[in-house]
Amino acid sequence: MLTANVDRLRSDYDVVVVGGGPAGMGAALAAKEAGAEKVLMVDREKEAGGILLQCIHPGFGLHHFKEELTGPEYAQRYLEQVLETDIDLATDSYVLDIDKNNRVKLMSGRHGVREIETKAAVLAMGARERTRGAIRTPGKRVSGVLTAGLAQKFVNLMGVLPGNRAVILGSGDIGLIMARRLTLEGVEVVGVYEIMPHANGLNRNIVQCLHDFEIPLHLSTTVVDIHGQDRLEAVTVAPVDGFTPDLSRSQTIPCDTLLLSIGLIPDNELARQLNLRFDPVTRGPLVSSTMETSKNGVFACGNTVHIHDLVDFVSQESELAGHNAGLYVTGQQPPPDNVRLVPGENVGYCVPQTISTDRDHTIYMRVRKPMENCVLRLGDVYEKKIRYVFPAEMVNVKVRPKFLQNFHGDNLRLDVVPQEG
Amino acid sequence: MNATVAEHQDREISRYLCIGCPMGCRLEVEEADGDIVEVRGFSCRRGEAYAKQEHIAPQRMVTTTVRVENGLWARLPVKTTDAIPKELMWDLCEKLHELTLKAPVKMGEVVLQDALGTGVDVVSSRDMPYRES
Numbered sequence: 001m002l003t004a005n006v007d008r009l010r011s012d013y014d015v016v017v018v019g020g021g022p023a024g025m026g027a028a029l030a031a032k033e034a035g036a037e038k039v040l041m042v043d044r045e046k047e048a049g050g051i052l053l054q055c056i057h058p059g060f061g062l063h064h065f066k067e068e069l070t071g072p073e074y075a076q077r078y079l080e081q082v083l084e085t086d087i088d089l090a091t092d093s094y095v096l097d098i099d100k101n102n103r104v105k106l107m108s109g110r111h112g113v114r115e116i117e118t119k120a121a122v123l124a125m126g127a128r129e130r131t132r133g134a135i136r137t138p139g140k141r142v143s144g145v146l147t148a149g150l151a152q153k154f155v156n157l158m159g160v161l162p163g164n165r166a167v168i169l170g171s172g173d174i175g176l177i178m179a180r181r182l183t184l185e186g187v188e189v190v191g192v193y194e195i196m197p198h199a200n201g202l203n204r205n206i207v208q209c210l211h212d213f214e215i216p217l218h219l220s221t222t223v224v225d226i227h228g229q230d231r232l233e234a235v236t237v238a239p240v241d242g243f244t245p246d247l248s249r250s251q252t253i254p255c256d257t258l259l260l261s262i263g264l265i266p267d268n269e270l271a272r273q274l275n276l277r278f279d280p281v282t283r284g285p286l287v288s289s290t291m292e293t294s295k296n297g298v299f300a301c302g303n304t305v306h307i308h309d310l311v312d313f314v315s316q317e318s319e320l321a322g323h324n325a326g327l328y329v330t331g332q333q334p335p336p337d338n339v340r341l342v343p344g345e346n347v348g349y350c351v352p353q354t355i356s357t358d359r360d361h362t363i364y365m366r367v368r369k370p371m372e373n374c375v376l377r378l379g380d381v382y383e384k385k386i387r388y389v390f391p392a393e394m395v396n397v398k399v400r401p402k403f404l405q406n407f408h409g410d411n412l413r414l415d416v417v418p419q420e421g
Numbered sequence: 422m423n424a425t426v427a428e429h430q431d432r433e434i435s436r437y438l439c440i441g442c443p444m445g446c447r448l449e450v451e452e453a454d455g456d457i458v459e460v461r462g463f464s465c466r467r468g469e470a471y472a473k474q475e476h477i478a479p480q481r482m483v484t485t486t487v488r489v490e491n492g493l494w495a496r497l498p499v500k501t502t503d504a505i506p507k508e509l510m511w512d513l514c515e516k517l518h519e520l521t522l523k524a525p526v527k528m529g530e531v532v533l534q535d536a537l538g539t540g541v542d543v544v545s546s547r548d549m550p551y552r553e554s
Contacts, residue, residue: 047493056484056498056546070484072498072547076528156486159495184485184514204440208481211438212507388444 007110008088010038012117014329016104017041017322018095018270019124021050022311023302025078026318027122027325028087034326040088040116042095042106048082049075050126051149052311054156057177059204063312074311098274102297119329120297122321123271123285127264127303129174135262137169139226142233148174148261155181163257167235168192169223173201173309175261180209189215190253193237195222200392202309223258224250232256264307274298281349282306288337289355291321292328299325306351306364309394313364317351334359339407344415346371348391355412357404364396365414373419378403379412389416432458437475441467448472480504484546485514487532491551492524498546499532505539512537525551 014036017028020043028041041048052060055071062068065077082089092109099105104116129147144163151162152174166187168175171194179189192210197220199206210217218237224245225236235258238250266284276285277294284305285293292299301321302314327333337354341363350365363378367389376395377383382403389395395416432453439446444464450472451459457476463469474480482504486496499517513536522532526549533543 053547056486056500058482058484058500070498070500070546073528076547156496156498157494159486159488184510202440203438203445207438207440212481212510 009090009106009108009111009114010040010088010116011114013038013040013088014118015039015120015122015322015325016095016116016118017122017124018098019043019050019126019302019304020045020048020089020091021124021126021302022052022075022078022314023124023126023304023318023321024048024050024122025075025082026315027124027299027301027322029078029081029085030319030322031120031122031326031329032085032087032322034323035330035332036120036326038088039085040090040118041082042090042093044092044094046091048079048089048091054149054152055177056156060311063310064315071311078315095270098270098298120299120325122318122325123293123298123300123304124302124318124321125267125270125304127307128267129260130263130265132260134265137223137226139235140228140232142226142228142231144228144232144256145226145258146260148172148178148259151178151257151259152181155185161185161187162259163232163255164188165190165255166257166259167223167237167253167255168259168261170194170261170263171196171199171201171206171217172261172263173205175259176201176205176209178259178261179215180213183213183215187257189213190255191216191218193218193221193223195220195240195243202392225252226258227252232258264303266304266306268304271300271304276300279306279349279351279353281343282351287352289352289359289361290324290327290334291317291352292324297325297328299328306349306366309392313394313396316362317364339404339409340411342411342413344413346374346389346416347414350414355399355404357407358401360401361399362396363399363414364394366394367391367416371416371418374416375419377413377415377417379407379409381407381412385419386416435476437472439463439468439471441465441471448475450476452476479507481507481510483510483513483543485517487517487520487522489522489524489526489549491553492522492526492549493552494549497522497526497532497549499543500546501536501541501543503541505536505541509537509539513543517543522549524549 015031017024052071052075060069060074097105106114224238227234234254236252238245271285299321301318337356348366348368355361372388435450437448449461460472484500489497530545
């Protein structure tokens with residue numbers, strides 16, 4: 001059952017996990033396993049599972065479960081594990097605030113407004129979709145303009161269609177997947193428009209979601225105007241040179257729906273309230289190698305920290321965060337980090353931002369531009385050949401203490417450079 | 422190579438974009454007299470196999486939703502247990518749209534057996550708990 005009807009809500013916990021998606025579930029389970037006795041997982045929806053529940057397509061779990069699952073299956077497998085434990089689950093509930101004494105203010109449909117003491121917290125709120133305001137699309141403020149993920153919830157969970165004739169702006173994976181979903185549900189998808197000269201989504205989605213249904217993908221083109229009275233009636237699109245639209249070649253397309261698939265940003269309102277230190281590139285909180293934020297006892301994982309492309313890596317990272325939250329409350333914390341990682345050539349960011357030379361680490365990073373036959377360098381202590389890298393695909397590297405034993409500096413630079421010769 | 426082309430008049434080249442990994446290799450399948458004579462452009466075995474399968478009989482997994490009454494949500498996500506011929510995708514979705522299920526439903530429960538005679542079942546992708554409407 002995906003609705004754990006757990007009515008218990010204590011006044012104090014060892015670990016409170018904010019968010020019941022894949023990150024929250026992974027963290028809650030790992031915290032419990034590491035020795036935290038009283039664990040609470042909070043989710044604002046009517047059931048735990050997160051965005052996986054509306055991602056009905058396959059492609060999840062190849063790394064983590066070693067088989068290809070749909071989103072709901074991936075969520076249910078995790079939730080079944082949660083329900084086997086005595087983790088408390090508060091659905092229909094929202095964490096309003098965590099104060100400096102780790103007092104959690106909770107608003108809940110079932111429990112009302114409550115204050116809870118906790119020794120540790122794990123932030124696992126996931127991400128939000130960028131909206132029209134984020135890219136400053138001009139035009140009328142009509143209904144029918146919505147984000148692709150919201151449309152996905154309408155179609156896949158609530159059983160309502162957003163309109164009859166749709167244009168999709170942005171070629172991110174959610175947009176491509178929604179192009180197929182809407183088509184299969186009888187909505188006419190006129191085309192996908194992408195401001196960049198290349199598609200943002202995975203090839204498998206370009207082929208299976210667009211080519212299979214003969215939906216055109218227009219690169220280097222964007223929406224420059226939105227028309228209508230109450231409801232969207234048309235959009236104007238124009239080719240771009242760089243980011244400047246060429247309005248002399250614009251074209252107006254009648255449609256009643258515009259889906260935006262223009263990226264995600266970490267949901268970090270709570271992290272901001274907590275005054276955590278942030279990474280300006282990921283726009284999520286800075287984390288140590290134990291996934292601890294700049295505030296002691298507050299951990300973070302999943303899309304709250306940085307945007308992932310595979311849920312499998314969210315699970316991996318969240319188990320680390322939960323494990324360390326469990327160790328924190330049982331007083332078994334590992335020694336603090338002693339090396340700061342510095343993104344260098346063709347490295348946009350890395351997570352975690354610091355490591356310790358005494359243990360194994362997995363470092364996740366994103367490159368700035370595609371590169372073939374390259375080498376990933378960690379200062380002069382470690383290097384690894386990589387056949388290709390893409391900004392859309394997270395790179396991860398395992399670092400072992402033996403590489404670091406002769407390193408005595410404070411800063412370790414990460415570079416992705418072409419192989420020599 | 423040019424000589425071979427001249428020998429066979431009904432030689433045909435089909436192009437595919439590989440979906441195996443983010444490299445996105447541009448695949449070419451060359452066919453002569455109804456047989457595949459060469460596959461080009463792949464960087465790995467999986468790519469070569471995909472090109473052949475895609476050329477002979479493209480297949481797809483199908484995921485969609487089915488109407489459900491008295492469920493926690495209005496729609497139940499479903500999937501085919503295996504890939505089916507690509508051209509049957511539409512017919513299958515139409516057939517599934519005719520169904521109305523009643524909650525509760527268990528994950529893995531068969532929603533449509535031997536879909537369109539393919540031997541492939543359509544099953545539920547999750548539990549759908551009962552909810553008073």
